[in-house]
Amino acid sequence: MIYNTLTRKKEVFEPLHPGHVGLYVCGPTVYGDAHLGHARPAISFDVLFRYLTHLGYKVRYVRNITDVGHLEQDADEGEDKIARKARLEKMEPMEVVQYYMNRYHENMRQLNVLPPSIEPMASGHIIEQQQMVKRILQNGYAYEKNGSVYFDLKKYSETYPYGKLSGRVMDDLMTYTRELEGQEEKKHPFDFALWKKAGPTHLMKWPSPWGEGFPGWHLECSVMSTRYLGEEFDIHGGGMDLVFPHHECEIAQSTAALGKSSVRYWMHNNMVTLNGQKMGKSLGNAVSLEEFFTGNHPLIENAYSPMTIRFFILQAHYRSTVDFSNPALQAAEKGLERLFNGMRTLEKLKPAAQTTGWSNTEFRDVCYAAMNDDLQTPLVISQLFEAVRYVHSVKAGTESITASDLEELKSLFKTFAIEILGLRPEESGFSSRLPADLMDLIIRLRSEARKRKDFTTADEIRNKLEKLGIILKDSKEGTEWEMKE
C-alpha cells in the first residue's frame, strides 16, 4: 500500500505488469555538490527499490541526471545552469557535469544507496525530446514562436484537467499572475517552454527544426521515463517541491503527446529543514553531504557518518518533514550505535533449550505490515530496537532463545536492517578523523611512558604498531606517525 499524491490516499499497489515494477525518480541537476536535500529522495526511494526487490518484483529503477535545460531565471535572461557554472569556472559544460556527477555517485555510495538500473542523461536524449515536441505540436497543444516552442496550457486545459496533481485550478492561475520580464512570446504566462531558442553565447545547444536551441525544463523526465518504462508505468517519485510545476507539466506533456498521463502512482518525499529552517542556497544554510561527513561547516558541530544520516532520515516517515539539528543527529548517532551493538551481540549469542518472551513471527509480521503500509520505516526501526533489547537480555541471562529461533532472528535482522533499510554496520560510528585521534591518544600514552623511563612499554607500543603497518618517528619536536607503504 502506497500513498498516491494524485488521489491523496493510500492505495493498494498493483503493478501494471504482474511481477514487474517500473520506477522513475527525479535525480539531481549536476551543477553543484549534493546536499542534504538530495539525500532524502535518494534514500527514500532506495528503500522502496530495495523493498520491492525483496518482495520478488523485478524492478527497473530509472533515475535521471539533469545535465541540460533548467533555466536559471526567466525566459530570455535565462542561461543554462550548467553553462553558467561552466563559464564561471572556465570548464567545459560536460566537464562540470562529469565532475559533479562523480561526486554525487560517491556520496550515494557512502549512503549505501544502490545505483539505479538506468541512469539516463538529458543531453543523451535530445532527439527523443525533439520528437516529443513534434508530437505535441502535431496534436495542437503547442505553438512555435521565434525559434522556441511553448506548451499551450489554455488549449490543454479545455480538454484535460491541468493541476490535478497539485490541486491547482486553472482559473486561479489565470487570476494570480506574477508580472515577469520576457514573457511576451508566450500566449499565457503559465505556458512553459518545450524547446528554447539559444542565444549566440549559449554553450549547450543543438540543431532542431525550430533552430538552434535546447530542451525545456520539464521535457526530459516525460521523455526518458516513457522511453525506458513504457508509455504507461507504475511509480514516479521525487521531492514534494517538484509537484508543481515540474510534475504537473510532465503530466500535461505526456498527456498532450501520448493521450495519457503515463504515471499510475505518484510518490513524493517531504522536505528537509535545518534547525527548523528551510535549507536553501539563498539562505546560506545549504550544507552539502560532504560537509556533513567531515563536520566541516559552521552549523555542524561534528562529523556525522553517512550511516547516521541515512538512519536519521529513515527514523522519520518519508512524507513528514525532517529537521536536522546537532542534538537530533547526536541522538541518532547513539541510537544507531546501540542498534549495531545489538547486532554484533546477536552474532555471539548462545542458544538455550527454550525461547522466553519473544516471538519472531510477531516481529516479522509487524515489520512487514509497517513496510506494506506506505513504507513506515520508523516503525520497523522501533521493532529492531525491541529486538535489540531482547538480544541484550539474552546476553545478560534474563531471557533465553533456542538455536532455531536464534538463526531466524539473525536472518530477520539481516533482511530488515541490512537488506531493506540498507544500514551498513562497517561504516558506522567512525568519523573520518577517528584514526588520527586514536593515534594522538596512543602517542600521548607512549610519551608519558617514555617520560617515566618505562621503555619496555614504549618499545612494545612502537613494535606492535610497526607490525600493524604504522611507523613511529621520534624527534625533538615530538612523535610523528605514518603508514608503511
Added chain:
RNA sequence: GGUCGGUUUGCCGAGUGGUUAGGCGCUGGUCUGCAAAACCAGUUACAGCGGUUCGAAUCCGCUACCGACCUCCA
C-alpha cells in the same frame, strides 16, 4: 492572496477511536577494580475551544501558531 501539510512527553520522532511506538536525555537500582556497555525500574504527552461517540492524540468544525509550494529547487 491561493493550494496543501503540520502543531505529540526535556529533545527527536511514530501513531490504524479503547490497551507501553522507538531513540536520545534524565532519575534510581543491578553488574563492574574504576569507567563504559548491558540489564531492571521510573520519567506517559498529545496547541486551544466546541462537536460526534459509551469512549478521541486519532473523526468533524472553529481559533491560534508554524511550515511547504505558487520562481530554479530534492
